[in-house]
Structure formats: structure tokens, C-alpha cells
Amino acid sequence: MVCSLGMWKSTLSVLILTIDIVGVGLFAGAQTPQELVEDGMRKQQAGDLTGAVNDYREFLKLRPEATAIHSNLGAALAGLGRFNEAVVEYKTALRQAPGLPGARLNLALAYYKMGRISEAAVELAKVQREDPANVQAVLLLGDCYLRMGQNKDVVRVLEPEEARHPDDMAIAYLLGTALIRDKQVEKGQVLVDRILRNGDSAEAHLMMGTAKMTIQDFAGARDEFARAAALNPNLPEVHVLYGRALHLTGDSDQAVQEFKKELALDPYNFEANLQLGANAREEQTYEDAMQYFSRALETRPGDPGVRYQLAVIDLDQGRLEPARRQLESLVKESPDFTEAHVSLSIVYYRLKRPADGKRERDIVEKLTAEAQAKQPGVKAQ
Amino acid sequence: MMLTRREWIWLASGLGAMQFVDRAGFCAASEPLFLEIPPSSSGIDWVHENAMSPSHYLPETLGPGCAFLDFDNDGWMDIFLVNSGPCDFWKPSKLVRNALYKNNRDGTFTDVTEKAGVSGAYFGMGVAVGDYDNDGWPDLFVTAYGRCILYRNNHDGTFTDVTDKAGLATPGWTTSAVWFDYDGDGRLDLFVCSFVDYAGVRKLECGNNKIGRNYYCVPRIFKSTPSFLYHNNGDGTFTDVSKGTAIATALGKGLGVVATDINNDGRLDLFVANDTVQNFLFVNRGPGSSGNWNWEEIALQAGVGFSESGRPRSGMGVDAADIEGSGWQDLFVANIDHEMFSLYRNNRDETFRDVAQGNGVSRATRLLSGWGLKYFDYDNDGATDLMLANGHPDDMIDSYSMQVKYKEPLLLFHQEQDHKLRDVSEDAGPVFHKDFAARGLAVGDFDNDGRLDVLVGNNGGSPLLLRNNAAKGNHWLGLRLEGTQSNRDAIGAKISWSAGGKLRQRLKSNGGSYLSSHDPREVLGLDSATHIDELEIHWPAPSKQVENFKNLAGDRYIHVVEGKGIVQSSSTPKASNSYQS
Numbered sequence: 001m002v003c004s005l006g007m008w009k010s011t012l013s014v015l016i017l018t019i020d021i022v023g024v025g026l027f028a029g030a031q032t033p034q035e036l037v038e039d040g041m042r043k044q045q046a047g048d049l050t051g052a053v054n055d056y057r058e059f060l061k062l063r064p065e066a067t068a069i070h071s072n073l074g075a076a077l078a079g080l081g082r083f084n085e086a087v088v089e090y091k092t093a094l095r096q097a098p099g100l101p102g103a104r105l106n107l108a109l110a111y112y113k114m115g116r117i118s119e120a121a122v123e124l125a126k127v128q129r130e131d132p133a134n135v136q137a138v139l140l141l142g143d144c145y146l147r148m149g150q151n152k153d154v155v156r157v158l159e160p161e162e163a164r165h166p167d168d169m170a171i172a173y174l175l176g177t178a179l180i181r182d183k184q185v186e187k188g189q190v191l192v193d194r195i196l197r198n199g200d201s202a203e204a205h206l207m208m209g210t211a212k213m214t215i216q217d218f219a220g221a222r223d224e225f226a227r228a229a230a231l232n233p234n235l236p237e238v239h240v241l242y243g244r245a246l247h248l249t250g251d252s253d254q255a256v257q258e259f260k261k262e263l264a265l266d267p268y269n270f271e272a273n274l275q276l277g278a279n280a281r282e283e284q285t286y287e288d289a290m291q292y293f294s295r296a297l298e299t300r301p302g303d304p305g306v307r308y309q310l311a312v313i314d315l316d317q318g319r320l321e322p323a324r325r326q327l328e329s330l331v332k333e334s335p336d337f338t339e340a341h342v343s344l345s346i347v348y349y350r351l352k353r354p355a356d357g358k359r360e361r362d363i364v365e366k367l368t369a370e371a372q373a374k375q376p377g378v379k380a381q
Numbered sequence: 382m383m384l385t386r387r388e389w390i391w392l393a394s395g396l397g398a399m400q401f402v403d404r405a406g407f408c409a410a411s412e413p414l415f416l417e418i419p420p421s422s423s424g425i426d427w428v429h430e431n432a433m434s435p436s437h438y439l440p441e442t443l444g445p446g447c448a449f450l451d452f453d454n455d456g457w458m459d460i461f462l463v464n465s466g467p468c469d470f471w472k473p474s475k476l477v478r479n480a481l482y483k484n485n486r487d488g489t490f491t492d493v494t495e496k497a498g499v500s501g502a503y504f505g506m507g508v509a510v511g512d513y514d515n516d517g518w519p520d521l522f523v524t525a526y527g528r529c530i531l532y533r534n535n536h537d538g539t540f541t542d543v544t545d546k547a548g549l550a551t552p553g554w555t556t557s558a559v560w561f562d563y564d565g566d567g568r569l570d571l572f573v574c575s576f577v578d579y580a581g582v583r584k585l586e587c588g589n590n591k592i593g594r595n596y597y598c599v600p601r602i603f604k605s606t607p608s609f610l611y612h613n614n615g616d617g618t619f620t621d622v623s624k625g626t627a628i629a630t631a632l633g634k635g636l637g638v639v640a641t642d643i644n645n646d647g648r649l650d651l652f653v654a655n656d657t658v659q660n661f662l663f664v665n666r667g668p669g670s671s672g673n674w675n676w677e678e679i680a681l682q683a684g685v686g687f688s689e690s691g692r693p694r695s696g697m698g699v700d701a702a703d704i705e706g707s708g709w710q711d712l713f714v715a716n717i718d719h720e721m722f723s724l725y726r727n728n729r730d731e732t733f734r735d736v737a738q739g740n741g742v743s744r745a746t747r748l749l750s751g752w753g754l755k756y757f758d759y760d761n762d763g764a765t766d767l768m769l770a771n772g773h774p775d776d777m778i779d780s781y782s783m784q785v786k787y788k789e790p791l792l793l794f795h796q797e798q799d800h801k802l803r804d805v806s807e808d809a810g811p812v813f814h815k816d817f818a819a820r821g822l823a824v825g826d827f828d829n830d831g832r833l834d835v836l837v838g839n840n841g842g843s844p845l846l847l848r849n850n851a852a853k854g855n856h857w858l859g860l861r862l863e864g865t866q867s868n869r870d871a872i873g874a875k876i877s878w879s880a881g882g883k884l885r886q887r888l889k890s891n892g893g894s895y896l897s898s899h900d901p902r903e904v905l906g907l908d909s910a911t912h913i914d915e916l917e918i919h920w921p922a923p924s925k926q927v928e929n930f931k932n933l934a935g936d937r938y939i940h941v942v943e944g945k946g947i948v949q950s951s952s953t954p955k956a957s958n959s960y961q962s
Contacts, residue, residue, distance in 0.1 A: 218784060219784055248719070282738040282743070342681065342687050345681055346684065349682035357682060368658060372601050372658075
């Protein structure tokens with residue numbers, strides 16, 4: 001399959017609407033249930049998803065073991081944006097029939113749409129194992145890994161695809177971006193050049209911008225991202241990257257606008273949620289911050305950086321016990337997380353536990369000294 | 382000419398804005414808030430020698446400091462400028478010296494350095510001015526990479542280096558210093574910031590940067606050091622009393638310090654900005670049971686040690702003032718680019734909250750590196766404003782950063798009715814559109830017009846003298862406080878005044894900025910009121926006495942002596958007890 005990046009983005013939408021409506025011949029003899037299923041399928045195909053959901057649910061009360069209908073119900077619910085319920089139905093279907101065609105990909109898509117990227121990646125990896133020729137699944141898997149910051153995994157899954165589909169701009173874009181982020185700039189540059197040959201494309205500017213970010217040419221990156229956003233404002237991540245570059249070059253207001261534009265396209269974009277959350281926390285609009293961070297956490301469950309931000313909000317707002325619990329958990333998982341030790345020390349002092357506060361403070365001093373001792377850039381004359 | 386309705390509304394709204402601007406301290410477009418006085422006018426032709434070399438030794442980029450002081454007691458602020466000098470990595474091929482400029486009382490200055498004997502002998506950094514011997518004449522403490530110098534004022538236009546006799550031959554690399562009376566015995570003690578341990582690794586250079594040349598090492602690679610606290614023994618000597626206290630055990634990389642009272646207990650505390658490690662807030666807990674003075678370092682738990690995200694930053698300049706009129710001292714610390722500067726609001730429980738973002742300070746300073754800074758009421762409207770001197774320490778930063786420049790603009794913030802600081806630099810005058818490698822910043826009224834002027838020390842360049850035009854139309858009262866039982870400079874005094882129906886207060890803290898020292902007088906802004914209804918002075922320990930004055934006419938300086946009241950009043954201060962040159 002050869003597709004442009006725009007096509008790839010559309011593919012996601014098409015996939016979620018590719019409803020695997022399975023026939024229910026086994027109910028041919030049972031008049032009432034059969035009518036319910038046929039009615040539901042007719043409604044689903046006609047776009048009456050709420051009606052279809054009602055019919056399927058009625059049917060499943062009578063025949064809960066009907067695997068295919070659970071899958072159909074999941075698709076109808078997903079079409080309504082009721083992804084949590086859809087996930088339940090897809091899981092039921094897969095539990096009953098692990099090899100049910102399309103159900104796992106639909107489950108992955110539901111997770112993806114909910115921003116539960118890591119769970120989507122797990123399901124997509126299974127799809128890829130079961131059906132290595134499914135390019136859509138591989139492409140989506142690569143995108144998930146990219147969003148999770150797992151650049152090496154992007155390279156692992158997309159390099160073979162890129163060899164098979166050298167003209168696929170979506171693959172070139174994802175793989176090129178991952179290579180540049182993984183500091184394999186020369187290999188990434190090859191893919192940038194390939195995209196550049198296709199003319200003044202948004203994808204090319206996005207990749208050039210990403211490359212400039214890696215060498216800390218933030219102003220150059222900002223200009224590339226601005227051009228990319230102008231050429232294709234629907235390009236995935238274009239606004240979040242433009243926002244980051246704006247932030248780093250001092251234009252915080254415009255950066256916030258770009259992060260918000262990204263969220264309008266992709267409500268679960270991790271970086272946009274993280275940045276807007278951090279900005280809201282700085283401005284002490286804590287409800288907004290909590291919303292952004294919660295969404296970021298849905299995308300990357302357990303992400304230490306987001307959990308730290310949530311703990312600091314608790315600290316800022318005087319909710320010392322929740323802050324303590326979260327921070328203790330973080331430093332237990334990551335003993336070298338200096339910032340968490342700093343905040344935990346503050347929490348202990350405010351909880352009137354000076355001995356614990358001092359212990360954490362001593363850890364901070366030790367970690368700081370260790371970090372400073374490792375500083376590069378010095379040579380003897 | 383006929384105006385359309387739209388044009389008329391636009392013009393009318395513009396007029397409205399101009400009226401507002403005037404109240405906020407702006408002037409008409411033709412008159413800048415601060416006017417640059419060129420060396421050709423001021424006579425200040427001294428230039429800082431930064432000793433910049435291909436090796437890029439770090440001390441080259443940290444100076445210089447500067448000061449306003451009245452060394453000859455004629456009632457007019459003179460100027461002291463610190464220069465580099467010989468050290469273990471640099472032997473100057475020409476004469477390099479500090480500069481003392483006497484104020485000629487006509488807007489010009491005369492270089493009297495040689496006669497005064499304050500040329501210096503080491504790689505100078507900063508200066509702290511204080512009357513440590515309570516003789517009524519300001520003395521100078523000059524910090525350096527190499528060795529500090531204490532210059533005692535001889536009352537005849539000359540100074541004597543009494544460093545060794547005083548016991549202040551502080552080793553290493555010292556930066557900012559502050560005179561203050563920590564134990565309330567009526568004598569000024571001295572805190573000296575120590576930067577990094579550079580002696581042992583002085584020949585280390587930082588390797589190739591992106592353009593293949595050496596650059597100034599980030600201080601992160603150098604070891605932290607303890608700062609020094611010296612107790613004034615009252616006989617011209619000092620004793621290092623930091624040993625056995627938190628001051629000695631807190632290893633930092635001190636660059637800026639302010640002595641203030643963060644918890645309103647009447648004892649002066651110390652806020653120290655450290656570079657690449659956490660800041661320190663030494664709270665003065667009074668005499669300890671072990672014989673040592675009790676200092677508690679609480680920056681981390683107070684929320685001023687690290688960034689809001691728990692990271693140490695590159696703290697450089699600091700200051701303290703009661704910004705919101707709450708009666709509690711707020712803090713400020715300037716950091717390097719992208720780290721954000723912090724405006725710490727006092728929570729009144731020995732903790733602080735960074736409110737820089739809400740004040741627009743973060744946005745204005747995101748790409749800047751701040752050094753000298755001062756909270757002061759530049760337009761005499763009674764509310765404290767803020768000025769910042771900026772510049773990146775790496776002279777090659779322009780070569781590999783698209784956003785950050787070596788030379789950076791000054792910033793001026795005006796405090797609005799809602800107590801928020803608003804960046805007014807854009808409209809403050811041409812000098813705010815120029816870039817400088819600024820370091821030290823001192824505030825003082827060199828022309829005795831009641832409007833506080835500014836002096837900026839530029840690394841490797843001429844100092845910048847700015848005359849204040851902003852406060853025209855607003856009234857003021859200048860106070861020269863003289864302690865008799867308390868320290869002669871009255872550091873630690875609390876001043877409250879009511880004028881035009883508004884009650885305001887100020888703590889006479891000391892230090893602040895970076896490497897610099899300020900006019901010791903306090904100028905109280907009265908806004909449109911022509912006189913002060915009531916003035917109250919709370920003298921610091923040991924007397925702690927309170928004196929009240931009523932119905933004081935404005936637009937003049939008054940000399941108030943502890944226990945004696947107002948001893949002199951003049952629209953233009955007359956020389957008293959000054960030597961005849």
C-alpha cells in the first residue's frame with residue numbers, strides 16, 4: 001500500500017468505521033433474536049448507531065455467548081465515541097474467540113482513540129504477529145511507539161516496511177522522525193530527502209524542524225514547523241511540535257494556542273496535554289492542569305513525569321497526604337528522581353516530619369553532587 | 382480635516398491611553414523614563430577590563446560590580462567601579478584598576494581613584510559599602526578572585542587597606558557581600574558569598590563547543606564552597622563566625638545576597654542565590670545554646686531553593702522588598718536563560734510561592750540571563766517597581782543559539798494598581814532598546830532630585846549611568862537615617878509613612894542586586910501628595926526605639942538621627958561633616 005501522510009491519517013478514520021458486522025446465521029431459526037440482530041445490522045449500516053446498540057444489547061441478553069454480536073456492538077459503540085463500553089465488548093468477543101477477525105484491530109483502535117496508546121500498542125503488536133501483512137496495523141503500531149517515545153521500537157517495526165514500500169510517505173515520515181529523534185540523523189535525513197523530492201510538503205518541513213530541534217536550533221525549527229502547519233494544519237503532531245519550538249523561543253502565548261490546536265485534532269496527544277498542564281500549573285489554574293495531566297496519563301499510564309506533576313499540584317494546593325503517597329511511590333520506583341526527592345522533602349517538612357524531610361534533603365544533595373561530578377566538557381590544559 | 386467616527390474614536394482612545402500612561406510613570410514619547418548619560422557628559426571614561434582570553438577563564442565573565450556611595454560626606458552620591466586585575470591566570474600588560482568618581486554636583490564626575498588609594502590589586506568582582514566602624518564615613522569591602530580588600534575611610538578623601546588587620550583576608554573567589562547587623566549589637570557584620578573552588582582547577586578549560594573554541598565552563602563542573610560570616614568585634618577587627626553554623630555546612634556557589642527579615646522577627650536573615658545548585662535561605666534564629674549563632678538554612682522547605690519543578694537553577698541576582706504592601710518581605714532571584722526568574726511572594730509562614738508567571742515576569746525574562754536587579758519605586762508613586770540588568774555569560778552564545786544573545790536589554794517593570802508588575806521596557810526609552818553585557822546594578826539619586834537613578838556595570842565595557850526622568854510630577858521625601866545605638870547605617874530599620882490617605886511601609890534591608898551597593902538613603906514616594914502626614918521609624922536593635930514625625934513637607938531630604946529626630950532638612954542636601962578638598 002502506498003499512501004501519503006494525509007491518506008494515512010484518513011486511514012485511521014476509515015479503520016474505525018470499517019465495522020466488521022458479522023452475520024448471525026445460527027439464529028436463523030430463532031425468530032425474535034434473529035429479528036433483533038437483523039434490525040440492529042440494518043440500523044448500523046444506515047448510521048443509526050444508537051438504535052443498533054439497543055438492538056444488539058437486547059439480543060445479547062438472550063444470547064450472551066454470541067461472540068460476533070459483541071464485536072458488532074463494540075463497533076457501534078465506538079462509532080458513538082463510547083470507547084470504554086466498546087472496549088468491554090471487544091474484550092468479551094476476543095475472550096470467547098481470540099482469533100475473531102478484525103476484533104483485535106478494532107480494540108486497538110478504540111484504545112488509540114481513547115489515548116490509551118500503550119494498550120493500543122500491545123494489541124497492535126498482537127495483530128502484527130497474527131497478520132504480518134497488515135500494513136495498517138504496523139503503521140499504527142509505529143505511530144503508537146512514536147507517541148510513547150519508543151523511537152527504537154518505531155525503527156524496529158517500520159524499517160522492514162519501509163524496505164517493502166519505499167514510496168510510502170507515511171512510513172517514510174514516521175520512520176524518519178523516529179530516526180532523527182533517536183539521533184540517527186543521517187539515516188533520517190535520507191527519508192527527509194525522499195519526502196523533499198515530493199515538493200514543498202508539510203511532512204518535509206516537519207521532519208526538518210524535528211532535525212533542527214535535536215541540534216537545539218529552536219528558531220530554525222520554529223520556522224520549519226510554522227511552514228508545515230501552514231501547508232497542512234491537520235498533520236499529526238505539527239501543532240505540538242510548533243508549540244514546543246515557540247515555547248523554547250519565548251513565545252509562550254502562541255505556544256499554548258498551538259498545543260490547543262493539537263488537542264482539537266487529537267485530544268489525547270501526550271505532549272500537548274503535558275505542556276498545557278505544566279502551563280496551567282504555572283498559572284495556578286489547577287483544574288485545567290489536572291484535566292490535561294489526567295489525559296496525558298491516559299495516554300501513557302504511570303508516566304513518572306506526569307505523576308510528578310500531579311503530585312506537585314497536590315503539594316501546591318496543600319493536599320499533602322496524596323502528594324506524599326505519590327512522591328514516595330515515585331522515589332521508590334526511581335530512586336534517582338531528584339526532583340521528586342526535592343518535592344517529597346518539602347512535603348515532609350510541611351507535614352512536620354523534619355527528620356524525613358532532612359533525609360530526603362540529604363538524598364537531594366547526594367544526587368546533585370553525583371550529577372555534578374559527571375559533568376562533561378572539562379579537559380586538563 | 383474631517384475625521385471619520387472610527388478615526389475619532391481611535392484618537393480619543395489613544396488620548397485616554399496616554400493619560401493612563403502618565404499615571405503609570407510613562408512620559409511623553411519624547412522623554413524617556415531613564416536617560417543614558419554618556420561618558421562625554423558624565424566624565425566617567427573608565428572602562429571595565431574583563432581580561433577575556435582564548436582560554437576563557439570563568440572569572441573573566443562575572444564582573445563587574447558598582448556602587449553609589451557618598452565617600453566624602455558632601456551629600457552627593459559618588460560612584461565606585463570594580464575592575465579585574467592581576468591573578469594566577471592573567472598578568473595585565475597595562476594598568477588595570479578600580480575607579481572612584483567624585484560627584485561634582487553638576488552632573489559630572491571626577492576620577493579621584495589614585496588619591497583615594499582604592500585602585501585594587503586583585504581580580505575584583507564586587508563591592509559592599511558600609512560604615513563598619515560607625516564613624517559616619519562609608520567604608521568599602523571589595524570582593525575578588527584572589528583576595529578581598531577592606532578599605533577604611535580616612536575622612537580625608539583617602540582610604541586605607543585594613544584587610545589583614547581586620548581579619549577579612551577572605552580566600553578563594555568571592556562575589557557579592559552584604560553589611561548587616563545580625564546580632565543587634567549596633568555594629569555591622571559582614572556576609573561574603575563564596576563562588577566555586579576555582580583555585581585547584583584554574584587551568585581547566587571547557588572543551589570545544591559547537592564552533593570549535595573554548596567556552597566559559599558551566600559552574601556545574603566546579604566544586605561548591607561555603608560562604609563566610611564575619612562578626613564585627615567593635616575594635617576594627619572581625620571574627621569568622623560561620624564555623625559550626627549552617628552557613629559553613631551549606632556548600633553553595635553564591636553569586637547574590639540580600640539581608641532582609643523574612644519572618645518579621647526583627648532579625649535580619651540572608652537569601653543567597655547560588656549558581657547551578659539550590660539557593661540558600663539562612664534564617665536568623667538568634668543566639669544558640671552552644672555559643673554559636675543559630676542559623677537555619679530553610680530554602681528547600683521554604684520553596685525558594687529550587688524551581689517549581691524541583692530543579693536547581695543558575696541563581697545570580699537577588700533582592701527583597703515588600704511588594705504588595707503586606708508587611709512581609711518578598712524575594713526575587715534572576716537565573717539564566719530558559720530557567721525563568723522567580724518572584725517569590727511571602728506566605729507569612731516562612732514559605733514562599735513563585736508568582737513570576739502571573740506577573741508577566743516569566744514571559745519577559747524567558748530568554749534572558751539576569752544579574753543586577755533592584756526593587757525600587759522609580760516613579761515615586763509609592764509602589765515598588767523592579768529593574769533588571771541582563772546578559773548571557775558566554776560571549777559566543779550568539780554563534781550557536783538562535784534566540785539567546787550575549788548582550789541583552791535592560792528590563793523595567795512597573796507595579797500596577799493590582800500589585801502586578803508590568804513590563805514597561807518597550808516604552809521606557811532608547812536605552813531599553815539597546816543590548817548590554819550587564820552585570821552589576823546599583824540604584825542611587827546622584828543628582829539629588831529625589832528620583833532614583835541607576836548605574837550598571839558592563840563586562841568589558843563602559844558603565845552605564847541612567848538619569849531618572851520617570852518620577853516627574855510625583856512627590857517624595859528622602860531619608861538619611863543615622864543610627865546612634867543601632868548601626869550607623871540604620872540597616873534593619875522599618876519605615877512606615879502615610880501620605881494622601883495611603884499607609885506604606887518599608888524595611889531598610891541591605892545588599893540585593895549583584896556585586897553592587899546602593900545609595901544608603903531611602904526615597905519615599907508620595908505620588909500626588911505634597912507632604913507626609915505621619916512618618917514612623919522603628920530603629921533596629923539594640924535600641925528598637927520608635928520615633929514619630931508628623932506633617933513633613935515633601936520634595937526634600939531629611940537627616941534623622943536616632944534619638945535626636947530630624948537634624949537637617951534641605952531640598953538639596955548640604956555637605957555636613959564633609960572634608961574640604
